Amino acid sequence: MSHPPRRRAARLLVPLIAASLLAAACGGGESTPAPGAASGGASAPAEPVKLTVALFSDFHYGPLYEEFKKTHPNVEITERRAQFNDHHNNLVTQVATGAGAADVVAVEGGFIATFREVADKFHNLGDYGLSSRQSEYLDWKWQLGLSKDGSQLIGLGTDVGGLAMCYRPDLFKEAGLPTNRDEVSALWPTWEQYVETGKKFVAAGGKAAFTDGPGEHFRAMVEQAPVGFYDTSDKVVVGSNPDVRKAWDISVSMIQNKLSGKLVAFTPEWTTGIAKGTFATMVCPAWKTGVIKDQKPGEGTWDIAAVPGGGGNQGGTHLLAPKQGKHPKEAAELINFLTSKESQLTLWKDASALPSLPALYTDPAVAEFVNPYFGDAPIGKIFTDAAKALKPQYTGPKSGDVNVAMGNGLGRIELQGQDPEEAWKQAVADSEKIK
Amino acid sequence: MATRAPERAAPPRRPGGKRRLTGRHWRHMVDVKASPYAYVAPFFLLFCAFGLFPIGYTLWVSLHEWTLLDDEHTFVGLENFRVLLADSYFWNATFNTLSIGLLSMLPQLLLALWLAHLLNRPLRAQNFFRITLLLPNVTSVVAVVVIFSQIFGRDFGLINWVITSFGFEGVAWRDGTLSSHVAISTMIMWRWTGYNALILLAAMQAVPRELYEAATIDGASSFTQLRKVTVPMIRPTIAFVVITSTIGSMQIFAEPLLFGAYTLTGGQDRQYQTLSLFFYENYMRLDFGFSSAISWMIFVFILIIAGINYLLTNRMKGSIR
Structure with missing residues (x-):
């Protein structure tokens, strides 16, 4: 009973503040800003651009990012990885709620059909000149990257299985x-x-x-x-x-x-x-x-x-650019680069990812590759x-x-x-x- | 909460010789009246945000044709529930859940009681044994299931190795309904028996020693003491353990999912698909309306079971008094 009044007031206030802070924290959780959105207002050409890439395992893209930065010095790339199922479930949620998706996302063959259904949630890569690459691709692989009605190009293939x-x-x-x-x-x-x-x-x-x-x-x-x-x-x-x-x-x-x-x-x-x-x-x-x-x-x-x-x-992946991304041009350029002939050959050598471009199948690095573990198959x-x-x-x-x-x-x-x-x-x- | 508040608020009105409300007095009144609410507020705010609201919103979703990627959600009333109640796979999952729940709970309770009884006497290295009891519970459930899946393997499993070495035919644990339920129940028992034993042990230590002394003088064996003295004295705790493990058994998920090597149907014949797994299967198809209906049915089941438990517990308490 002999507490000075100030301390009593503090005793009353602290939990109140704690409660309101918690409430604020919960309320804030509903509107997490999309990563990369911070630089969204910028429009000057030399303005730095931050791109995020979301993958479901190590695709061995590290050296390729460095290569890409040589031609795009203003682009900064960060990579996120999640476990296979989590990655795709996250992407479904992010696409449905319109927030949180990376600028470039990997989608595996088992899930691509789900996203072709909602092609309007992704940038049409055809708008950025990537339709021209159709002739390079395995036909079925190319088809998988189109919207259901075939009018939009939503993804470019990386590897096949x-x-x-x-x-x-x-x-x-x-x-x-x-x-x-x-x-x-x-x-x-x-x-x-x-x-x-x-x-x-x-x-x-x-x-x-x-x-x-x-x-x-x-x-x-x-x-x-x-x-x-x-x-x-x-x-x-x-x-x-x-x-x-x-x-x-x-x-x-x-x-x-x-x-x-x-x-x-x-x-x-x-x-x-x-x-x-x-x-x-x-x-x-x-x-x-x-x-x-x-x-x-x-x-x-x-x-x-x-x-x-x-x-x-069986399997194989596409790279897509969700519409919530603020830098479609740079994202499309990155996708184009990562799926290019040179990159796919590098990835075959580094990560045994089977290329989806038939032109590479005659390349000695692919055609003559033998695996000693399987009897030099x-x-x-x-x-x-x-x-x-x-x-x-x-x-x-x-x-x-x-x-x-x-x-x-x-x-x-x-x-x-x-x-x-x-x-x-x-x-x-x-x-x-x-x- | 509702019954306590008035009791707490009552005292400050009494010591009122002086009626003037000074600033100090006012602060005192607010303190006494409001701070209890402020202290419990964080829980209730969080509960509303993450408990109450989702329950209500799930009900709302369950009344719609709602797939996650679709922007249009058509109101269909109770259609999802009608389809669900007519779905034999739903009832199959309900049966599996109850069966696995019973198979794991009954032996688990008896075993926990016995273990607690053994530890409820002067022992060397008592703490060592008590901590050991808790170890299975702190192990990751994934690790437990992976190990047990090996043990229950058809071709190279430890149990089948023992069985076949006695000249019997090995069991395809995963393929049968009963055998798969036994395997999954074993995993659950492994994780939770020790934990429940500790709770029961805590209750047993509160039983007055004199009762045991009197029983010993009367010539009661250790087992009779357990049956006639310990169990009646710790009934409320037993009821608590039963309630928590029944609710837990309604939510069995990781064990059947991982036992089936990540197949969502819980075996080809859905022989060990539990309700949670059935829910997850439909959720993964992004059919949110239907899966919301499933989770609401699970909620209703839990309410029913909790209600039955509540009645039973009340009766038990009555019999003690």
């Missing part, structure tokens, strides 16, 4: 199959022949399975067809597209002939199986060679042959051949989700013993439910 078939020569030898990669490729020009090869492998009676699981094969087959899960009006046509049904039937025959090791990609059994040799083949996009290497199966344990059915692709040639052979297919907005629904259907047949016809019906119904 050409498809191959990885196999274990040791297990092939045990089963009496050829081990040389050219002979192995010759075993399966089509998926039906791949299944036949598998039957021979199983008949030899080894302990290992012929392949991991049918999911990735199914996806590869669908992507090789002229029409995939969607028609061009974004309707899911899984149930009526005969090519999807054919891919399904071949996958089911893989299960029924016991070619599959009942493994789901990226589960512990699968990753351990890579090193332990529980399965002899797997569908292999270029980036999966890294996954194999990480499991340390040993040099030469895995080799790489061509994928059946002629060509294929000419991976540059194998993967670029696959990328070249792929015909463009229209990708609907939720292709990834449809693929999961179909893959789950195949999984139910082999893991839960569901009747194939029932699994098909359920998978088709699940796919058609996806909005």
Whole structure:
């Protein structure tokens, strides 16, 4: 009771101030200013420009930024990185709320369709003269960077993920199959022949399975067809597209002939199986060679042959410029530079990113590149051949989700013993439910 | 909060011999009346901003056809809820959530009780044991699930290695409904048993020693003492542990997600997809209207369970008095 009044007043005031500060802090959170917006008012040509680039891993762009600054001394570049899923989710939120996106953003193949739907949220790179680069690109890669109606160019491709078939020569030898990669490729020009090869492998009676699981094969087959899960009006046509049904039937025959090791990609059994040799083949996009290497199966344990059915692709990235960015001209110039022939060649050498410009496929650095870990396989040639052979297919907005629904259907047949016809019906119904 | 305020505000009116409101007096009145509110205000402001408002806004979103990237949000009334309640995958997820919740909670509670009972006696290195109990809880959930996914592996897992070495067939833990629920429940138990044991231990230490002495003289065994003395005395704490773990079990998310190697459907047959995971699957499709409806249903479920718990607890308290 003997506190001097001033201290009592302080006792009253401090929490009040604290409370109001907190309230202010919360209120402020709703309108975070976009990075780079600070320099937005500037218009003089030599005025310094700050560009942010948002990526989902290390793209090895560092030296290229330095190169770019030589011609653009006024541009300052900062790079942000986030984990793969977070990066794309953040971008969706930033685009939807109109704040927080970087000036240049990377979008991976699994997500590009989502952003093509909302092309008006991105700068039309055609306005900055980049449409002229169409002739340099793989056709399907270029198409992925266009808005849904094809009127706008929203992104330029960086790398592609050409498809191959990885196999274990040791297990092939045990089963009496050829081990040389050219002979192995010759075993399966089509998926039906791949299944036949598998039957021979199983008949030899080894302990290992012929392949991991049918999911990735199914996806590869669908992507090789002229029409995939969607028609061009974004309707899911899984149930009526005969090519999807054919891919399904071949996958089911893989299960029924016991070619599959009942493994789901990226589960512990699968990753351990890579090193332990529980399965002899797997569908292999270029980036999966890294996954194999990480499991340390040993040099030469895995080799790489061509994928059946002629060509294929999984993954690969585009660079886009969100409309909230205040420096579209500089952003477009940076995208143009990062996707140029010279840059893509540098990135192939530094980061093993497979170029999306066919002109580079004859460059000795790509065409003659061999990977000693995979028995000196000419991976540059194998993967670029696959990328070249792929015909463009229209990708609907939720292709990834449809693929999961179909893959789950195949999984139910082999893991839960569901009747194939029932699994098909359920998978088709699940796919058609996806909005 | 509402019941306390008047009690606190009452005293200053009494000592009023002099009626004049000097500046000092006025400040005193404001201090006494307003500062309690000021002290609790930060929590309530934050709660409104991050608790109450989102709950209300989620309800608003759930009444719309709302995808994140679309600028137009059409009002559809309760359509999302109608579709949701007719969706067999939703009920499947509800079943999985309850099943995993029960499978993890019952053994967990018994085990925690037993552990606490063991520690509630003079022991060497008592603190060591108590801290050890808490260790699984401070480990990152990701690390726990990754390790347990290896242990429950079909081809190279530790458990199947033991099973097959006895000549039995290994279990494909991920593929079956019950087996996957057991695996996930084990991970949850691993993380939370020790934590709950510590809470129960704290309550046990408040039980008067004389009761145990009397029981010992009467010839009651340690187990009888646990059953007849300890458990009745710490019922409110047991109720608290039950409530927190039921609410926790409604929100099981990381374990099934990571157990399925980041597949959002929780297995090909959705055999271990929990409600939170079902919500996340639809959220990742940017279908905000529908996922808001799901999160509101989860909220309703939690309210129902909390209500049941509340009734049970009240009854238990009554039986003690």
